[in-house]
Amino acid sequence: xxxxxxxxxxxxxxxxxxxxxxxxxxxxxxxxxxxxxxxxxxxxxxxxxxxxxxxxxxxxxxxxxxxxxxxxxxxxxxxxxxxxxxxxxxxxxxxxxxxxxxxxxxxxxxxxxxxxxxxxxxxxxxxxxxxxxxxxxxxxxxxxxxxxxxxxxxxxxxxxxxxxxxxxxxxxxxxx
Numbered sequence: 001x002x003x004x005x006x007x008x009x010x011x012x013x014x015x016x017x018x019x020x021x022x023x024x025x026x027x028x029x030x031x032x033x034x035x036x037x038x039x040x041x042x043x044x045x046x047x048x049x050x051x052x053x054x055x056x057x058x059x060x061x062x063x064x065x066x067x068x069x070x071x072x073x074x075x076x077x078x079x080x081x082x083x084x085x086x087x088x089x090x091x092x093x094x095x096x097x098x099x100x101x102x103x104x105x106x107x108x109x110x111x112x113x114x115x116x117x118x119x120x121x122x123x124x125x126x127x128x129x130x131x132x133x134x135x136x137x138x139x140x141x142x143x144x145x146x147x148x149x150x151x152x153x154x155x156x157x158x159x160x161x162x163x164x165x166x167x168x169x170x171x172x173x174x175x176x
Contacts, residue, residue: 041151043068045075045113045144049153053102060102060124061155065144065170067113075119077108078169079144083137083157091137093163100124100166108169119170128160135159 050062063081067073083093099105103122111119123140137157141150157165 041068045069045073045148047079047142047144047151047153049140049155052156055101057127058101058124059127059158060100060122063121063123063142064118065113065121066118067115070115072115072117073113075111075113075145075170077145078167079121079142080146080150081123081165081167082141083159083165084139084141084152086138088139088152090141091135091163093135093137093159093165096164096166097169098166100168101126103168105166105168106171109171111170111172119172121170122168123155123165124167125157125159125165126162127158128162130161132161134161135163 046066046068048064048066050064053060063079065075065079078097081095082090085091097105100122102124113119136159138154139152140155140157141152143150159165
């Protein structure tokens with residue numbers, strides 16, 4: 001008799017636990033491993049990348065090259081820039097040497113960079129989306145002058161569907 005008195009309660013408790021299905025499994029996000037980038041070199045020509053500025057669908061970042069040597073260095077022309085995917089692989093992005101929405105292109109010049117001196121270049125792009133796949137870069141690889149090693153720095157580039165960036169030549173100031 002004691003067992004039959006508890007059987008309905010046990011049955012109700014079991015039904016309460018079965019009334020709602022278990023939540024669906026949450027998918028584990030997959031991430032593409034991203035390469036890590038070290039700090040700029042403490043000697044030689046050292047590259048730093050400014051934050052992305054935006055205006056009217058355009059984006060730009062100022063690349064700054066600093067001479068950390070104890071002797072003057074010659075800097076000529078344009079840096080060699082590649083836009084990289086999140087895994088560090090180069091993207092198929094066209095680099096044009098020309099004036100952008102953010103900065104004029106002074107054209108290639110022969111510059112002497114004194115110890116501690118700096119030169120600038122502006123990397124600019126449009127986030128325009130027309131048709132096709134949108135592309136985003138996660139970093140850039142820059143060879144400051146021929147013969148130097150590439151320096152890689154993180155830089156998010158939302159290229160839209162243009163797959164093109166504009167690059168100004170090294171200059172002692174922007175707009176000169």
